Every structure is written in C-alpha cells, then in structure tokens.
Amino acid sequence: MGLELFLDLVSQPSRAVYIFAKKNGIPLELRTVDLIKGQHKIKEFLQINSLGKLPTLKDGDFILTESSAILIYLSCKYQTPDHWYPSDLQARARVHEYLGWHADCIRGTFGIPLWVQVLGPLIGVQVPEEKVERNRTAIDQALQWLEDKFLGDRPFLAGQQVTLADLMALEELTQLVALGYELFEGRPRLATWHGRVEAFLGAELCQEAHSIIFSILEQAAKKTLPTPSPEAYPAMLLRIARIP
Amino acid sequence: MGLELYLDLLSQPCRAVYIFAKKNDIPFELRIVDLIKGQHLSDAFAQVNPLKKVPALKDEDFTLTESVAILLYLTRKYKVPDYWYPQDLQARARVDEYLAWQHTTLRRSCLRALWHKMMFPVFLGEPVSPQTLAATLAELDVTLQLLEDKFLQNKAFLTGPHISLADLVAITELMHPVGAGCQVFEGRPKLATWRQRVEAAVGEDLFREAHEVILKAKDFPPADPTIKQKLMPWVLAMIR
Numbered sequence: 001m002g003l004e005l006f007l008d009l010v011s012q013p014s015r016a017v018y019i020f021a022k023k024n025g026i027p028l029e030l031r032t033v034d035l036i037k038g039q040h041k042i043k044e045f046l047q048i049n050s051l052g053k054l055p056t057l058k059d060g061d062f063i064l065t066e067s068s069a070i071l072i073y074l075s076c077k078y079q080t081p082d083h084w085y086p087s088d089l090q091a092r093a094r095v096h097e098y099l100g101w102h103a104d105c106i107r108g109t110f111g112i113p114l115w116v117q118v119l120g121p122l123i124g125v126q127v128p129e130e131k132v133e134r135n136r137t138a139i140d141q142a143l144q145w146l147e148d149k150f151l152g153d154r155p156f157l158a159g160q161q162v163t164l165a166d167l168m169a170l171e172e173l174t175q176l177v178a179l180g181y182e183l184f185e186g187r188p189r190l191a192t193w194h195g196r197v198e199a200f201l202g203a204e205l206c207q208e209a210h211s212i213i214f215s216i217l218e219q220a221a222k223k224t225l226p227t228p229s230p231e232a233y234p235a236m237l238l239r240i241a242r243i244p
Numbered sequence: 245m246g247l248e249l250y251l252d253l254l255s256q257p258c259r260a261v262y263i264f265a266k267k268n269d270i271p272f273e274l275r276i277v278d279l280i281k282g283q284h285l286s287d288a289f290a291q292v293n294p295l296k297k298v299p300a301l302k303d304e305d306f307t308l309t310e311s312v313a314i315l316l317y318l319t320r321k322y323k324v325p326d327y328w329y330p331q332d333l334q335a336r337a338r339v340d341e342y343l344a345w346q347h348t349t350l351r352r353s354c355l356r357a358l359w360h361k362m363m364f365p366v367f368l369g370e371p372v373s374p375q376t377l378a379a380t381l382a383e384l385d386v387t388l389q390l391l392e393d394k395f396l397q398n399k400a401f402l403t404g405p406h407i408s409l410a411d412l413v414a415i416t417e418l419m420h421p422v423g424a425g426c427q428v429f430e431g432r433p434k435l436a437t438w439r440q441r442v443e444a445a446v447g448e449d450l451f452r453e454a455h456e457v458i459l460k461a462k463d464f465p466p467a468d469p470t471i472k473q474k475l476m477p478w479v480l481a482m483i484r
C-alpha cells in the first residue's frame with residue numbers, strides 16, 4: 001500500500017495538501033473522512049489519528065498530522081521543485097514566518113464563518129451576532145496584514161515564487177469566497193495575487209479541489225447536507241462555544 | 245552589527261529562542277522589549293516588527309518574526325547538534341508536527357491560564373469571574389492530557405529519544421501557568437520527569453535564568469493607570 005491521505009475537501013488544510021500532491025504528481029490513496037457526518041470522531045478514524053483531525057497522512061506505520069508538517073514531509077520525500085519550500089536560508093525562513101502567523105491569525109479566524117453559516121444551523125445552533133461581528137473585524141484585520149506585511153509588493157507571500165505559504169493562504173481565502181465574502185473588494189493586490197496563484201495551479205485543479213466547498217451554501221439551502229452523527233455533537237458544540 | 249534578538253523573557257516564545265541561542269553559543273545582541281511597559285507598541289519597535297510582537301530577529305538587513313521561524317533559521321544558519329531539528333525525514337516531521345500543533349492548543353491554554361489566573365487580577369486589577377477561570381483551567385487540563393498522551397507517550401522527549409525544538413517550545417509554554425501558581429505537574433508523573441529531563445538537557449542555570457522573570461511575575465507591582473490603559477486593548481485582543 002502506498003501513502004494514504006485522509007481528508008475532506010470541505011476542510012482548508014485538507015485541500016492544501018490535496019492540491020500540493022496533485023500538482024506534483026505525488027501518488028496518494030485518498031480516503032475521504034466526512035467531517036459533516038462526523039466520521040472523524042468515530043472509532044475507525046480515531047485509531048489512525050486519536051486527535052480526530054484532518055488532514056492525516058499514513059505512510060506505512062508512520063502517521064503524520066498537521067497540514068504544514070505533511071506538506072514539508074511530502075516536499076522533502078518527493079523532492080518537489082525547490083520553489084515550494086526553498087532551500088535558501090532566508091527564503092525558507094519567510095515561509096516559516098508566514099506559516100507561524102497563519103496558525104495564529106488566519107487559521108482560527110477564517111474557519112469560523114462555516115460554523116456560523118452552515119455547521120451551526122445544521123445542528124440548530126445560532127452563533128450570536130456580536131461574535132459574528134467580531135469575527136468579521138478579525139478577518140478584515142488579518143486580510144490587511146496579509147496584503148500589507150506578507151504580500152507587500154511581491155508576487156507571492158514569501159517572495160518571488162509560489163511556496164507552501166501561498167497554498168495554505170489560498171485555501172483559507174477560498175473558504176470565505178465560497179461563503180460569499182467579498183474579500184478582494186478594495187484589495188487589488190490581494191486579488192492579483194489570488195489570480196496568480198490559481199493560474200499557477202491551473203483552473204482545472206482548482207475547480208476539482210474547490211467544487212465541494214463552492215456548492216456548500218447551495219447544499220445547505222436545499223437541505224441536502226448529511227446529518228452529523230451523535231458522536232460528533234459534543235465536539236461541534238464545544239467548537240461553537242469557543243468562538244471568541 | 246551581528247545578530248540581534250528582540251525579546252522579553254516574560255514571553256514564552258521569547259524564552260524558547262533565548263534558551264536555544266544561549267545553549268548553542270550563538271552570539272547575539274539582546275534587545276529587551278518590555279511588554280508590560282508597552283514597549284512593543286512603540287514606533288521604534290514597529291520599525292522592526294510592524295506586527296508589534298516579540299520575538300523578532302534582525303540579522304543585518306534581514307528581519308524575521310515568529311518564534312518557530314526564528315528557531316528554524318538559527319538551526320540552519322548555525323551548526324547546531326542534529327537532535328534539535330533532525331535531518332532524518334520522519335524524525336523531523338515529528339518536530340514540525342508538534343510545532344504546528346502547539347499554536348492553537350498549548351500556547352493558547354498556557355497564555356490564558358497566566359492571564360486569567362494572575363495577570364488580570366493581580367497585575368491589571370481586573371477581576372476574572374470564577375466561571376471564566378474554571379473554563380480556562382479545564383481547557384489547560386485537556387491540553388496537558390493531549391500533550392502527555394499524544395506527544396510524550398512513553399518516550400523520553402516529545403518527539404523521540406532526544407531533546408528537540410518541540411521540547412523547548414513546550415516547556416517554555418508550561419512555565420507560564422507555573423508562574424501563575426498552577427500545579428501543572430502535579431498528578432502527571434510522566435510530564436514531571438520529562439520536565440526534569442528537559443531542564444537537565446538545557447542546563448539548570450540557563451533554565452533558571454530564562455525563567456526568572458515569569459517566576460517572579462506574581463510579585464510585579466500593579467500596573468499604573470496609564471500603563472493599564474495602554475495595555476488593555478492589546479491584552480484583550482491577545483486573550484480572546
């Protein structure tokens with residue numbers, strides 16, 4: 001058995017790994033774990049990753065979690081083109097700088113709208129308007145930093161070439177675009193960057209990776225989303241309660 | 245001018261960077277940015293890091309923020325022992341995994357524990373409701389359990405038989421709630437022996453020196469009103 005990737009294309013970090021593997025022709029067996037159904041909280045998956053998180057990579061007995069660690073692992077193991085994870089000292093440091101900031105300021109913040117608009121309502125929970133507002137402000141602030149500090153007047157987030165940083169950021173932004181956020185209004189540099197990254201990846205690959213998330217609102221409206229399993233409820237409620 | 249590190253040892257990622265640089269005899273100029281005086285909010289520091297956070301590194305005209313990025317940069321630039329960030333692919337991936345995991349988990353829990361248990365009531369004179377404090381401490385408990393069960397397991401160190409960047413980043417976090425008077429290691433014999441191993445690997449003197457500030461934080465004089473006013477928005481943003 002080759003490498004297995006447990007993922008759900010609803011999840012931003014899952015998509016980042018998916019796109020990276022596809023773009024670089026890395027052979028992976030894909031195992032979809034349906035987050036909305038709560039399949040990540042059932043025994044079969046918890047035996048693989050006791051944290052119950054996606055994405056998860058399985059390479060023989062070696063099980064690895066955390067998208068950024070998986071991306072680095074794959075880029076080293078398959079010796080993907082240097083630009084993704086540059087060997088140059090300073091260029092690589094820029095990638096790590098972004099990834100650190102991303103974990104603090106993007107990750108927790110950009111995931112919230114899906115809970116507000118789709119997952120909360122699915123289990124009958126409404127996130128208070130005050131928290132929604134706060135989240136919107138945090139998103140705006142983060143986008144500003146993304147554009148001013150990380151992008152600046154460079155073509156990509158960590159410099160002249162596309163890196164893992166762009167991929168991680170792209171997928172978080174895609175999540176919001178799919179939920180109807182007008183992210184690029186008044187942010188021409190960010191818009192150009194977004195176009196540039198997607199062009200690099202290719203329209204076909206982007207479409208393939210993004211089709212599920214782009215249909216999420218429609219599915220929610222038509223009530224065709226699956227019902228979360230009882231095992232998943234406590235974690236979902238906790239997640240919603242923790243929205244700052 | 246060689247390497248400059250902008251740090252405040254009150255901050256947990258700063259302690260990790262400080263210990264790493266000292267332990268590996270990396271020559272640097274220490275630039276103290278006093279957080280509880282609000283020096284990180286000054287225009288002078290914004291020139292170094294517009295995000296107004298410590299740690300930050302300056303190496304001639306190269307400026308770098310984010311503790312993990314700084315640690316990895318130092319690891320690659322200076323010839324440090326392999327165990328900090330092993331060449332072996334899978335061993336290294338374990339370190340990367342921990343370093344990615346901690347941001348939203350241990351780091352968050354330890355920071356909240358310090359502020360809710362001590363810095364708000366004692367330093368800022370802002371009471372914290374018993375419910376908030378209880379929730380914070382319960383969250384810390386869950387995270388510590390994950391640290392023990394998922395990462396430490398029965399190994400000597402978090403990612404294997406040797407100390408790595410992961411241990412350094414973790415121990416400096418745990419000393420935050422310790423500084424607030426939380427009994428982090430009580431009833432957790434595995435974590436307690438791990439702490440002793442990390443302390444021994446780092447060297448007890450260096451460990452003590454790096455943690456002097458946080459262990460004395462409970463005796464800080466209360467913030468005066470101007471400082472408090474300056475710090476409050478920042479603290480609230482950080483702790484949410």
Ligand SMILES: N[C@@H](CCC(=O)N[C@@H](CS)C(=O)NCC(=O)O)C(=O)O
Nearest residue numbers: 011012013052053054055066067068
């Ligand atoms: N920092 C992790 C985040 C992983 C994560 O939170 N994944 C989400 C989906 S986007 C998940 O599995 N959530 C399920 C849960 O937390 O219970 C990474 O980048 O891989």
Ligand SMILES: N[C@@H](CCC(=O)N[C@@H](CS)C(=O)NCC(=O)O)C(=O)O
Nearest residue numbers: 104255256257296297298299310311
């Ligand atoms: N992810 C960053 C976090 C840095 C950070 O939040 N530092 C705190 C002190 S522990 C700080 O400088 N806060 C000031 C602020 O947020 O304005 C890192 O690991 O370096």
